[in-house]
Amino acid sequence: MKYRAELEAGARAATRYSLATSRRAEAGGARLGRRSGSSLEFQEHREYQPGDDLRHLDWSAYGRSDRLIVKLYREEVQPHVDLLLDGSRSMALAGSAKPRAAAGLLAFLTRAAARARLTAGVWLAADGCRRLRGEVSAPDVLEDFDFTYRGGLPESLDRLPPRFRPRGIRLLLSDLLWEVEPRALLARLARGAAAVWVVQLLAAADLEPESSGFARLEDAETGEVRDLLLDAAAIDRYRRALAAHRESWHRACREAGAVMVTLVAEQLVDGWRPEALEELVRHGMVEVG
Amino acid sequence: MTFLWPWAWLGLLALPAAAAIYWLRRRARRRPVSSLLLWREAPQSRASGRRVEHFEASRLLPLELLILALLVGAAAGPRLPARDSRRPLVVVLDDSFSMLAGGEASPCAAAGAALLRELESDRHGAVTLVAAGERPRVLGEGTSAAAGDVAGRLELWRATSPSANLEAAIGLATDVAGGRARLLVLSDHPPPEEPAAGRLAWWAFGRALPNLALVGAVRGPDGRGETSDGLLVEVANYSPNAALARLAAAEGDGQAVEVARLRLAPGEVGRARFAVPRGEDARLRLAGDGNAGGALEIDDRAILLPERSRGVRVALEIADPGLREQIRRALAASERAIFSPDGAELVITDAAGADPEGAWSLRLVTGGEAVPYLGPFVLDRGHPLTAGLGLDGVIWAAGGGFTDGAPVVAAGEVTLLADRETAGSHRLTLFWRPELSTLQRTPNWPILWWNLLEWRARSVPGVRAANLRLGGEATVGLVAGHTSRRRRASDNWAELELPDGSRRRLATRGGSLKIAAEQAGIHRLSHGGRSDRWAVNALAAEESDLRRAASGRWGGWQDDAVAGGWQRRGIGWALLLLAAAGMVLHLVWSRKG
Numbered sequence: 001m002k003y004r005a006e007l008e009a010g011a012r013a014a015t016r017y018s019l020a021t022s023r024r025a026e027a028g029g030a031r032l033g034r035r036s037g038s039s040l041e042f043q044e045h046r047e048y049q050p051g052d053d054l055r056h057l058d059w060s061a062y063g064r065s066d067r068l069i070v071k072l073y074r075e076e077v078q079p080h081v082d083l084l085l086d087g088s089r090s091m092a093l094a095g096s097a098k099p100r101a102a103a104g105l106l107a108f109l110t111r112a113a114a115r116a117r118l119t120a121g122v123w124l125a126a127d128g129c130r131r132l133r134g135e136v137s138a139p140d141v142l143e144d145f146d147f148t149y150r151g152g153l154p155e156s157l158d159r160l161p162p163r164f165r166p167r168g169i170r171l172l173l174s175d176l177l178w179e180v181e182p183r184a185l186l187a188r189l190a191r192g193a194a195a196v197w198v199v200q201l202l203a204a205a206d207l208e209p210e211s212s213g214f215a216r217l218e219d220a221e222t223g224e225v226r227d228l229l230l231d232a233a234a235i236d237r238y239r240r241a242l243a244a245h246r247e248s249w250h251r252a253c254r255e256a257g258a259v260m261v262t263l264v265a266e267q268l269v270d271g272w273r274p275e276a277l278e279e280l281v282r283h284g285m286v287e288v289g
Numbered sequence: 290m291t292f293l294w295p296w297a298w299l300g301l302l303a304l305p306a307a308a309a310i311y312w313l314r315r316r317a318r319r320r321p322v323s324s325l326l327l328w329r330e331a332p333q334s335r336a337s338g339r340r341v342e343h344f345e346a347s348r349l350l351p352l353e354l355l356i357l358a359l360l361v362g363a364a365a366g367p368r369l370p371a372r373d374s375r376r377p378l379v380v381v382l383d384d385s386f387s388m389l390a391g392g393e394a395s396p397c398a399a400a401g402a403a404l405l406r407e408l409e410s411d412r413h414g415a416v417t418l419v420a421a422g423e424r425p426r427v428l429g430e431g432t433s434a435a436a437g438d439v440a441g442r443l444e445l446w447r448a449t450s451p452s453a454n455l456e457a458a459i460g461l462a463t464d465v466a467g468g469r470a471r472l473l474v475l476s477d478h479p480p481p482e483e484p485a486a487g488r489l490a491w492w493a494f495g496r497a498l499p500n501l502a503l504v505g506a507v508r509g510p511d512g513r514g515e516t517s518d519g520l521l522v523e524v525a526n527y528s529p530n531a532a533l534a535r536l537a538a539a540e541g542d543g544q545a546v547e548v549a550r551l552r553l554a555p556g557e558v559g560r561a562r563f564a565v566p567r568g569e570d571a572r573l574r575l576a577g578d579g580n581a582g583g584a585l586e587i588d589d590r591a592i593l594l595p596e597r598s599r600g601v602r603v604a605l606e607i608a609d610p611g612l613r614e615q616i617r618r619a620l621a622a623s624e625r626a627i628f629s630p631d632g633a634e635l636v637i638t639d640a641a642g643a644d645p646e647g648a649w650s651l652r653l654v655t656g657g658e659a660v661p662y663l664g665p666f667v668l669d670r671g672h673p674l675t676a677g678l679g680l681d682g683v684i685w686a687a688g689g690g691f692t693d694g695a696p697v698v699a700a701g702e703v704t705l706l707a708d709r710e711t712a713g714s715h716r717l718t719l720f721w722r723p724e725l726s727t728l729q730r731t732p733n734w735p736i737l738w739w740n741l742l743e744w745r746a747r748s749v750p751g752v753r754a755a756n757l758r759l760g761g762e763a764t765v766g767l768v769a770g771h772t773s774r775r776r777r778a779s780d781n782w783a784e785l786e787l788p789d790g791s792r793r794r795l796a797t798r799g800g801s802l803k804i805a806a807e808q809a810g811i812h813r814l815s816h817g818g819r820s821d822r823w824a825v826n827a828l829a830a831e832e833s834d835l836r837r838a839a840s841g842r843w844g845g846w847q848d849d850a851v852a853g854g855w856q857r858r859g860i861g862w863a864l865l866l867l868a869a870a871g872m873v874l875h876l877v878w879s880r881k882g
Contacts, residue, residue, distance in 0.1 A: 090323035090324055091323075093321060093322070093323050094321045095321070098323075175323055175324075177323045177324035177326055177327070178324060178326065179326050202323075203323065205322070205323075206322075206323050209322070212318065212320070213318075214318065215318050215319075215320045216318065216319045216320065217320055217321075217322045217325060217328055218319060218320070218321045218322065219322065219324055219325040220321050220322065220323055220324070221323075221324065222325075224325055226325055226328060226329075228328065238327055238328060241326075241327040241328075242327050245326070245327060
């Protein structure tokens with residue numbers, strides 16, 4: 001397992017945190033869904049229809065009305081979070097802590113979800129979205145993964161979309177550094193979701209590139225190179241472009257009702273200190289306890 | 290190719306260094322980034338982008354190296370040998386009158402034709418003509434090699450000089466030509482020594498022709514009276530055979546009559562003397578028998594004009610008879626004084642206030658309390674009267690007196706001899722007590738009077754010598770008004786008529802004009818209302834002797850010599866031009882990049 005240590009570190013960091021959700025299950029951690037199901041909570045009566053479960057006949061109503069009436073109960077829904085991990089090469093930026101932070105954060109979030117009695121599904125967006133087998137919190141049994149995909153998340157979703165559980169929380173863990181209209185992607189993630197959370201994980205070099213004279217910039221995903229003079233003016237232009245890019249995502253998230261937080265990889269892996277995780281708490285994704 | 294500064298090629302060592310600097314400077318550090326998405330708005334560097342940098346490196350670096358190599362090459366001073374047949378040509382033309390021998394087939398005509406044929410070869414650039422007379426001179430203006438232009442300038446070649454200083458002319462030609470030009474000498478005789486191969490070619494077109502020539506003619510008083518002049522004529526036989534020379538003379542416009550026959554051996558010079566009326570022109574004509582002809586017409590004739598009297602008309606207006614006799618003897622000793630009270634040109638008087646019109650005067654002041662002066666005497670050595678005077682040991686007593694003339698001789702502050710110029714005349718004053726002086730007993734005495742007469746004679750208007758030889762110089766004294774301050778406009782010019790009928794206006798400044806005798810025949814100068822004549826004759830034995838004339842070609846132009854025809858042209862300017870073009874191209878490409 002390539003990122004065993006980071007997974008373990010992230011999982012350990014989550015011992016004080018749990019994923020913050022809006023409804024809690026009373027029993028067994030289950031929550032009642034809106035639809036009719038097999039919970040014990042009575043929802044409504046309706047006329048018997050062929051195929052209904054006869055155990056749900058309301059014999060009292062039949063004795064009184066000589067009509068076949070069935071009782072409908074609210075369905076029992078198990079809380080769930082689907083984590084979609086961006087498996088592109090940009091998440092493994094050489095010389096940065098981004099891959100380690102991504103792995104650790106993945107373990108942190110899944111452990112926090114478990115502590116909040118949520119089930120978690122982890123999807124790796126690579127050449128198509130596929131679910132990682134095993135338990136993220138148990139690196140020994142977790143399927144090995146790496147950030148090797150040379151495309152962006154939209155392409156991955158198009159090739160093989162993930163089978164998210166309906167009405168679950170969908171959490172996107174990515175650096176968001178690909179060219180896409182965020183509204184469309186968010187709308188896609190939010191379809192059938194209870195909530196959408198976007199965790200942007202950036203390396204320190206993504207936030208504040210060094211001014212170093214002539215540099216040959218190589219795109220980690222596409223391999224395209226671009227030679228630039230990284231002077232103060234160029235750095236300043238990059239910062240403005242990054243701010244505009246993040247602002248477009250924030251705006252799209254607000255419009256979609258999603259929550260977005262940006263974390264810095266180097267700060268996370270530096271001991272998984274609470275200060276580094278404060279953003280998650282402040283934005284209501286995790287809570288202490 | 291040769292190089293002026295080959296060590297400059299060391300500059301090529303800078304090329305690899307420049308390439309290394311270029312590569313190191315342009316090389317970009319590889320830096321992986323998550324995405325180029327946010328870098329796309331940044332303008333690429335001039336060496337940015339894989340494809341762009343490759344393109345830049347493929348053209349800018351080689352271009353920069355090429356520019357550097359061109360600059361180094363230009364600094365090395367490259368020179369290419371380029372055969373350039375069109376080099377300047379300087380032609381030295383023998384201007385002596387022997388070039389006219391043979392009439393229409395003269396060396397002068399043959400040389401001119403040969404030169405024009407040579408110019409048809411179109412291997413000469415600029416052509417300069419230098420006439421080699423007694424003093425070399427450039428003929429005409431311009432240096433065009435066009436045959437028509439050269440032919441026009443050849444018409445200025447008269448060949449009437451009594452001698453040809455070819456050496457001086459070749460020196461002038463060398464100075465005019467510079468290092469690249471070819472030199473060509475056209476003459477009628479061989480060079481004194483074989484010219485060194487390379488730049489000088491000597492072409493001669495002479496022919497050894499028999500010639501009878503007048504080589505001398507003078508006119509002067511014949512001593513038999515004042516009604517005739519005597520002529521002495523020398524005739525030379527420059528032929529391989531004996532010849533009979535017949536000399537005829539015409540007086541004025543009269544018919545020519547034979548005055549002498551001379552039988553001359555080969556190379557012999559004979560003389561003839563005869564008289565002509567004084568005041569008449571004498572026109573001489575020489576003819577020979579069939580064995581000796583006049584290969585040169587110019588030396589077959591001479592004109593001898595009456596010479597102007599060299600005497601000065603002097604009037605002695607001295608009251609004291611002893612003093613008068615003393616002065617008369619001094620003047621007579623010079624044999625230049627013509628004592629005549631009428632029309633005197635010099636009046637010597639002891640009277641105060643003498644101011645003879647049109648004549649100079651010398652006033653003798655012999656009275657007054659005299660003081661003998663032993664010197665030192667102060668002499669104005671620039672004054673004509675002091676020429677040859679040496680007053681050491683002379684006692685010069687003078688009584689003193691007022692004079693407003695400039696001191697010529699003085700003893701301290703005492704003026705002994707003064708000169709006052711007025712209206713072209715001179716008023717001289719001589720302070721002198723003969724009984725207390727030794728001046729008159731020293732050689733200074735006749736020298737002083739000689740200087741006075743010579744000076745006065747020179748100042749008399751008219752030509753000094755009426756008969757000159759070619760190459761000489763006529764001196765013509767101008768009318769006295771020309772030297773005064775009050776001059777009329779017409780006094781500023783004199784008109785000269787030459788023997789060929791041409792006329793020239795000459796500006797007159799000073800008391801005389803000097804005019805070169807360049808044409809044989811009678812010259813006339815009109816000035817200040819008078820006209821003076823003088824004759825110029827071709828009397829030069831060396832030029833009349835055609836026995837050494839020859840034809841041939843010596844020397845030559847060796848264009849293939851290393852220091853000769855191969856022109857080494859510097860091409861550094863071309864390399865600099867290419868480098869400049871490369872820099873402009875570099876600038877354009879850099880800006881586009």
